[in-house]
Amino acid sequence: MTRLVRAELAKLRTVRLFYGVAAAMAAFGVLTVVANVTSAGQQGSPPLSADDLPALVGAPATMLSGAALLLGILGIAGEFRHHTITQTLLATPDRGRVVAAKLVAYALAGIAVAALTLAVTTSVALPWMNAKGLSVSVLDGEVGHALAGTLLVAGLCGLVGVGVGALVRNQVAALVGVLVWVVVVEGLVLSLLNVPGLGKWLPSAAAAALTNPGGGHLSRLAGGLLFAAYGLAFSVVGTRFVIRRDIT
Amino acid sequence: MAVITVEELTKRFGDLVAVDGLSFEVDQGTVVGFLGPNGAGKTTTLRMLLGLVTPTAGTARIQGRPYRELAAPLRHVGAVLEASSFHPGRTARNHLRVVAIAAGLPRARADDVLAQVGLDQAADRRVGGFSLGMRQRLALATAMLGDPEVLVLDEPANGLDPEGIHWLRGLLRHLADQGRTVLVSSHVLAEVAQTVDQVVIIAHGRLVTQSTLAALDARTEQSVRVRTPQAEALRPLLTAQGIHANLAAHDQVVAVGTTTEAVGQAAAAAGIVIYEMGAERSNLEEVFLELTGPQGGTS
Numbered sequence: 001m002t003r004l005v006r007a008e009l010a011k012l013r014t015v016r017l018f019y020g021v022a023a024a025m026a027a028f029g030v031l032t033v034v035a036n037v038t039s040a041g042q043q044g045s046p047p048l049s050a051d052d053l054p055a056l057v058g059a060p061a062t063m064l065s066g067a068a069l070l071l072g073i074l075g076i077a078g079e080f081r082h083h084t085i086t087q088t089l090l091a092t093p094d095r096g097r098v099v100a101a102k103l104v105a106y107a108l109a110g111i112a113v114a115a116l117t118l119a120v121t122t123s124v125a126l127p128w129m130n131a132k133g134l135s136v137s138v139l140d141g142e143v144g145h146a147l148a149g150t151l152l153v154a155g156l157c158g159l160v161g162v163g164v165g166a167l168v169r170n171q172v173a174a175l176v177g178v179l180v181w182v183v184v185v186e187g188l189v190l191s192l193l194n195v196p197g198l199g200k201w202l203p204s205a206a207a208a209a210l211t212n213p214g215g216g217h218l219s220r221l222a223g224g225l226l227f228a229a230y231g232l233a234f235s236v237v238g239t240r241f242v243i244r245r246d247i248t
Numbered sequence: 249m250a251v252i253t254v255e256e257l258t259k260r261f262g263d264l265v266a267v268d269g270l271s272f273e274v275d276q277g278t279v280v281g282f283l284g285p286n287g288a289g290k291t292t293t294l295r296m297l298l299g300l301v302t303p304t305a306g307t308a309r310i311q312g313r314p315y316r317e318l319a320a321p322l323r324h325v326g327a328v329l330e331a332s333s334f335h336p337g338r339t340a341r342n343h344l345r346v347v348a349i350a351a352g353l354p355r356a357r358a359d360d361v362l363a364q365v366g367l368d369q370a371a372d373r374r375v376g377g378f379s380l381g382m383r384q385r386l387a388l389a390t391a392m393l394g395d396p397e398v399l400v401l402d403e404p405a406n407g408l409d410p411e412g413i414h415w416l417r418g419l420l421r422h423l424a425d426q427g428r429t430v431l432v433s434s435h436v437l438a439e440v441a442q443t444v445d446q447v448v449i450i451a452h453g454r455l456v457t458q459s460t461l462a463a464l465d466a467r468t469e470q471s472v473r474v475r476t477p478q479a480e481a482l483r484p485l486l487t488a489q490g491i492h493a494n495l496a497a498h499d500q501v502v503a504v505g506t507t508t509e510a511v512g513q514a515a516a517a518a519g520i521v522i523y524e525m526g527a528e529r530s531n532l533e534e535v536f537l538e539l540t541g542p543q544g545g546t547s
Contacts, residue, residue: 007350014342015335083333086300087390090327091350093299093316247300248292 001101004092008075008105017074021067022113025060029121032059037128048129053136056125058146060117061211065157068110069178072161075106076243077171086247099239102162103231110158114151122147145220146211152224153210160203160231166238203230251276251398251429252297257306259292259453266292268453269306274431274446276397279424281444281461282433285540289453290433291329294402298327310398322351326391328401333387336376340367340386343375344393353394361389366415380407388419399423401432405439417443437536451540467535471504472511475524482520489514499523 012018036056041047076099079085092098122138129136138144168174182204190199199205200218209223217223252274259267267289274280284290295301297308299315310318310325318324334343344358362368365385370378375386384407391399405413420443424430434440437447447464449456457464473496476482482501486493491510493503503511508527515522 003352004350007346010342010346010349011335011338014339014346015337017337078335082335083330084335086329086333087347088350089300090298090325091322091347093318093321246295246302248295 001097001104004097004101005104005108007091008101009108012071012075012105012109018071018109018113021071022116025064025067025113025117026120028063029060029117030124033057033121033125033128037125048132048134050129050134050136051142053125053129053140054142054146056129057118057121057143058150058211060121061146061150061153064110064114064117064150064154065207067113068106068154068157069161069164070175071109071113072102072106072158072163073165073174073178074161074171075102075109075158076162076165077169077174080169081171089247095243096239099162099166099235099243103159103235106158106162107155108158110154110156110161111151114154118147118150149211149220153207153227156210156224156227156231157207159228160207160234163231163234163238166243167234169238169242201226203227206230249276250274251311252400252431253307253309253312254293254297255307255309257293257296257308258304259289259296259301260304266453267296267303270450270453270455271306272448272455272458274429274448276429277424277427278445279420279430279432279443281437281440281447282431282450283437283440283447283536283540284433284435284450284456286435288435288450288540290435290450291402292453293450294327294400294431294433295329297400298325298329300329320352320394322347322353322394322396324394324396325398325400326394326396327399328384328387328391328404330402334375334378334383337374339372339374340378340389341371343386344390347390347393351394357393357395361392364392365389365419381409381412384408384412388416397428399428399430399432401430403433403435405434405436413439437533441532449536449539456539464535465532468529468531469505470507471502471528472506472508473526473528474501474503474511474515474522475499476501476515476520476522478520481518482515485514485518485520486511 033056036059037048039045079088088098089095126136126138164174164178168177186202186204200216205217206223206227209217210220213220218226250273255271257267257270270293282290292301296303297310297315307314315321315325340362341358344361345355348355348357362371365388367382367385367389370382375383378386384404388404405416408416420430420432432440432444441461444461446458446460448458474482477499479495479499479501483493483495486503491503491506493501496502508525511525
C-alpha cells in the first residue's frame with residue numbers, strides 16, 4: 001500500500017498542476033494577509049488587534065479547501081481523461097487498492113499545499129503585526145486551532161475530492177457537480193426549504209465546522225468525522241459502481 | 249505449455265456481441281499473431297485477458313491465473329494498449345518511473361527500457377510533444393519495464409512509419425529469441441507475417457482458425473484467369489468438370505485450384521475463343537481476407 005501511495009504522490013509531483021496550485025495558493029494567502037492588514041482601521045473597519053491573527057492566518061482556508069478538492073478530483077478523473085487509468089490498473093488490478101492509495105495520497109497533497117500556504121501567510125502576518133507593536137505568537141491557542149483546522153480541512157478535502165472523482169469519473173462533470181452542490185444545493189435550495197438543523201449535516205457545512213466551529217455548525221470533531229465519512233462513502237460507492245466498470 | 253488460455257470467452261455490450269465464445273491457447277515461447285478485421289473483437293479480447301474488461305462469460309488466464317490474481321502482474325505480463333495512454337505533461341522518464349514505483353520495480357529500469365526502444369534522447373521531454381511513433385515506442389518501453397515473460401501487444405505497429413515497423417519486427421524477434429511469449433494483434437496480416445510462428449484469426453468475435461503460419465500458407469491456391477468473349481459459356485463448362493469458377497467480369501472467368509492446361513483443353517473442346525489466359529497465385533493476405541470476409545468463419 002505504501003508503494004501505491006508513493007506512486008500516486010510521484011504522479012502528482014511529475015506534472016505541473018500541483019506546483020501551479022501550490023504557487024497560486026501561496027500567492028493568494030499573501031494577498032489576503034496584505035489586504036486584511038492594510039484595510040484594518042480604514043473606512044470604519046476596526047483597527048488590527050492581536051486577536052485578529054487566527055483569522056488572518058486562517059483566511060485562505062476556503063480557497064485551500066477548493067484547491068484540495070480540485071487536486072483530488074483531477075487525481076482520479078484525470079486518469080480517465082488521459083486514459084492513464086489503463087496503465088494504473090495494469091500495474092495494480094485491484095481497483096479498490098488504487099482508490100484507497102489515492103485517498104491517502106490526496107489527503108497528504110491537500111495537507112502539503114495548506115502547510116505551504118500557512119507557512120507563507122504566518123511568516124508574513126506575524127512579523128508585520130509585531131512590527132505594528134502587536135504582541136502575537138503562533139503559540140497562542142487560537143492560532144494553533146486555526147492552523148490545525150485549516151490543515152485538516154484541506155487534507156479531508158483532498159480525500160473527499162478523490163471520492164467525488166470516483167463517483168463521477170468525468171472531470172468536468174465532477175467539478176461542475178461540486179460547484180452546483182455547494183452554491184445551489186447547500187446554498188440556495190437549503191435556505192428555500194427552510195428545514196432548520198438539516199444544513200449542518202451536509203458536506204460543506206461539515207467541512208466548515210473544522211475552521212469555523214459555532215455559528216450553527218457541528219463541533220470540530222463531529223464536523224471532521226462527518227466530512228471524512230462523506231469522502232469515504234463517495235469512494236466506496238464510486239469504486240463499487242463506477243470505477244469497477246470496463247476500461248475500454 | 250499454454251501460457252495464455254482463453255476459454256469460451258464472451259463479451260456483450262448491450263445487444264452487441266463483441267466476443268462470442270472465443271477459445272484459443274498460446275504456448276510458451278511462441279509469437280502468435282492475433283488477427284482479424286477492425287471490429288472483430290481483438291481489443292476487447294485483449295482487455296479481458298488483462299483484467300480491464302469483465303467478461304460476460306468464459307475465462308482468460310495467463311500462466312493459469314486471471315490477470316487480476318497475478319501477484320506482481322507487470323513482472324509477468326507487459327502490455328501495449330492504446331497509444332495515447334500517457335499524461336501529456338509528464339516526461340517519458342517520469343512516466344516510466346511512476347509505473348516502476350507502483351509495480352515495485354527498480355528506478356533504473358526506466359532508463360534501461362528507454363535505451364532499449366531508442367528513446368533515451370527524449371527521456372526528459374514531455375510526452376505531449378511526442379509523435380505517434382514515439383508514443384508507441386514509449387508504450388513498448390512501458391511493457392518491457394518489468395522484464396515480463398509474456399507480452400500482449402494490441403496493434404503495436406499503428407502509427408509507426410516503415411522504418412518503425414522494421415524496428416518493431418526486429419524487437420519482436422529479439423523478444424521471442426529470449427524465449428518470451430508474445431501475443432500481437434493486427435488487422436493487417438502482412439505486418440506480422442514475418443514475425444509470428446502462429447496465427448489466431450477471429451472475425452465477428454468468433455474464432456476462424458488457429459494454425460501455424462505454414463499451414464495458412466498451404467491454403468494459398470493457384471487460380472487461372474481467362475479473358476474470353478464467351479465467359480458465360482465457359483463458366484458452367486468448367487463447373488461441370490468439377491473446377492470451381494467465377495465470373496470476375498463480363499469477359500473474365502477465374503478458375504480456382506486448376507491449371508492453364510486444364511482450362512485450355514476444356515475451352516478448346518467446346519470451341520470457346522480465348523484472348524488471354526494466365527496463372528495466378530493467391531497470397532496470404534487474400535487467404536486472410538477470404539477467411540475473415542462476410543462468408544468467412546466456417547472452417
